[in-house]
Amino acid sequence: MSIGNSPESPEDDRNFPADDRDSIGRALQQARVAAGLTVEEVSASTRVRVPIVHAIEEDDFSRCGGDVYARGHVRTLARAVGLDPAPLVEQYDAAHGGRPAPTPAAPLFEAERIRPEPRRPNWTAAMVAAIVAVVGFVGFTMFNGTSGQAGPQSVAEGPAPVTKTTAPKPKPVKPDPKPVPSESAIAAVPADKVTVKLTATDDKSWISAKAHDGKLLFDGLLLAGESKTFQDDERIDLILGNAGPIELYVNGKKIEDSFEAGQVERLSYTKGDPQAG
Known part of the structure; x- marks a missing residue:
């Protein structure tokens, strides 16, 4: 008879719980005892409160605050006592209606994300268009006035000297200065806090x-x-x-x-x- 292969070996009980595999709490408790840990030591290493550790080892998950947190506690405690958490989490899901579905974002946030921002009027483009229109009107008026006065005087007095009229050039519109990029709120956190x-x-x-x-x-x-x-x-x-x-x-x-x-x-x-x- 080989003692090392005995089914009562603590090592086998820790990794392959037999009759108690259908109980998550008993599997965690046996693994903790086999690892030589107290409930207080497990609580200190996982930061799961002592009353919750006791409740989970008694298969009472009502103090966890819901399925999402219960699954997290089972996973954390299993790692602390040396068990693979995946089978225990699957066992919990099977006993409590399956893995909880992710909660969709509230419709209010969806509406805020897709709401387009109002466009601001481009006053710079409007000013440039107005200046070009005024300059064009003044140039057209001056050109027509000069042409009408030169006709009757050209026969008796000879050709009149042509006066070149240069329309005033529109002042170049300075582009808006580029905004200086500001540091993000996170990058500017105080160093003393x-x-x-x-x-x-x-x-x-x-x-x-x-x-x-x-x-x-x-x-x-x-x-x-x-x-x-x-x-x-x-x-x-x-x-x-x-x-x-x-x-x-x-x-x-x-x-x-x-x-x-x-x-x-x-x-x-x-x-x-x-x-x-």
Whole structure:
């Protein structure tokens, strides 16, 4: 009898749960125990609150705040205890009506995006056209007056000296000076503060932002197309409930981390070159 191949090996139980595979909470709990981790240690590493970790291990997802956040918690906890999150997320989707569909942007934002801006009248072109018309009329009048007076005097007195009349040239219209490009609001962030800007690109996300002293700056939904900017003297702590659609700028620099839809991210940023905490 080979002890290493025994079906009761903790390594096999951790990666291939047998009778309990239909229970997500039991699979996470067994993997955590096999890894020698406490609930508090898992909570500290994932930043998922201790009561929520306990509830998920008891297959109670009511405290997660919805399917999107529950899927994100399952994925985060599975990685923390060394499990492949994909089968557990698929198991959750199968038990809760499938993967949640992305929420379309509100019609109000669609109407605002397609509304054309009113065209401004081109006063410069109108002034040039008026000047050309006046100069042409004056030249035509002076030419006709000179031709009418030269006819009767040419027989008795000889040819009259021809006086050349030069129509006044229109003053060149100076083009409007090119506007000096201004620095963007993000590029001009103050160096003595930490500035964070979040934009929900194609889906909504729950956002929580706190200052370094624990003061709550924002706690709520950021709808698709909306942006929020936060500043603090030392540090800003973020929780992204649905990190996938979030575009993030910190101290004028875009954060290139690729977040997955439904993923819960807890981040901290300070002054200078952004480094996630």
